[in-house]
Amino acid sequence: MDFKLEVLVIPVSDVDKAKDFYTGLGWRLDADFATGDQFRVVQVTPPGSPASVIFGTGLSSAVPGSVQGLHLVVDDIEAARAEVAAHGANVSGVFHDAGGVFHHAGTEHQVPGPAPEHASYRSFASFADPDGNEWVLQEITTRLPGR
Structure with a gap:
């Protein structure tokens, strides 16, 4: 199924x-x-x-702006970031996480720039809608086996 x-x-x-x-x-x-x-x-x-x-x-009882970490997968983080910005969204700079695997919540562990060698799954940029619902652009260039 x-x-x-x-x-x-x-x-x-x-x-x-x-x-x-x-x-x-x-x-x-x-x-x-x-x-x-x-x-x-x-x-x-x-x-x-x-x-x-x-x-x-009338669709949800959740607080407007309370959704965080919605991911949009892209194959070129800089181009995707530029496109979102060109359409008027306030988008962060490209970053990777100090831990190197996935991004932490907040900005404390963000390291400016893409992941070393643009390691797949590890470069990000973020933006929010007018209510603050958070979207994350995630660069994936090579998928893990089975995905």
Whole structure:
């Protein structure tokens, strides 16, 4: 049985502002449906992604901006960072983690620049939507066996 991640729900405070932000990044607008003032679903999909993001009204009891560590996998961290910045997002510089394996929460362990030799899975940049939901760009150039 395959279990495919298809949709992530993120909490936002202003649906139209979030819609403008994500479509402004170049994400495809898949749906915008409302059944009144208490329920609205907006679905967007990052370029090249099989998974989509949904936000709206009446979808989640989570606090807007509380989602952290959503990863977007890219094969060129500098180019991806530049593209996100060109679309108006406030994106961090490229960094790798002092521990060398995966990034810690926060910025304390961030080392400026890509991982040595651009080691796959180890270079990152981050940005947030208007509510503070955090996205992480992660460079993967060579997948681990079986992935």
